[in-house]
Amino acid sequence: MKTTKIMMLVLLAAMLAVFTAACGKNNNNGNNASPAASEPAATASASSSPSAPASEPAVATTKTIKDGLDRDVEIPTNPQRIIVLGNYGEIASLGIKPIGTIGYYLDKYGAEKTAGVENVGQDEADLEKVLALKPDLIIIPSYFKPEVLEGLSKIAPTIATKWGLLPLEHLHILAGWLGKEAEEQAWLAQYNEKAAQAKEQLKPFNLEGQKAVVIQFWSKKIYQHATGVFTPLFKDIGFAPTEKEAAVTVTTEISEEAVVDYVADADKLFILVDGQADIDTYNTLKASAWKNIPAVKNDQVYLVNSARWNDYSTAAMEWMLEDLVKIIK
Structure with a gap:
């Protein structure tokens, strides 16, 4: 009986030793986990937080x-x-x-x-x-x-x-x-409105379809110009170029004698002048070489400011509209 008790005590001690060793091993594994074992948790934590915003692309200077x-x-x-x-x-x-x-x-x-x-x-x-x-x-x-x-x-x-x-x-x-x-479109919109208003103001004069020619006195010479230079006159107000005016594609010099034929079928003649000397030149021609030109005989010649009409710019387009309203009315 005594021997049996001793054997049972030895067996219990052995079982406790095994149990203690097993617990120690498990505790060591928990305290010394390798970095690789901890990565999934770290990765999950990173993916659950907001990503850092991407930097804005550099704006070209x-x-x-x-x-x-x-x-x-x-x-x-x-x-x-x-x-x-x-x-x-x-x-x-x-x-x-x-x-x-x-x-x-x-x-x-x-x-x-x-x-x-x-x-x-x-x-x-x-x-x-x-x-x-x-x-x-x-x-x-x-x-x-x-x-x-x-x-x-x-x-x-x-x-x-x-x-x-x-x-x-x-x-x-x-x-x-x-x-x-955007500024280009804004200017075009306001110009078109200005042109429409000018055309309405000149409506009583029945200008649309009347034939017109433009020439320029400059440095003691006379020049003819393409109609595109005078968009307000032909496109916006509605004057029609004569056949000879429409044929001009670039600015070219024209003689006093050639002007007689060039403007022969024009209802209205616009002449760009630069000061009193040009006005005097026209008055001399009006009384002599150009006296039989229909527009001259009918007093349908308009002397306009060369500085405002020969600028060939968008500003000049506005000036032409303003001047046309004044001189026609």
């Missing part, structure tokens, strides 16, 4: 355009300091106030449209004055001499507009270059 000289030019996407040496009218129509321009435009456009704009030279740009204004973009017409273009390009990106395009073509191209498409 420059872009490359092909200008009127067929050059690829890198320009600012949002220029702030523009010097305008050509196409001032279109730039103004897009709501842009340049920091500088030549005196020719300052005189033509007047203080209202040029307030605060610096003079960089009367007829040609003074490079030192241009440099002093620190422009980030310069706009010129394509007929500038190569050496002038080169000098300006050393100061700031310089883009040339193609000489010979019509005002609305220049407006559209510049709007695309300068990111001013």
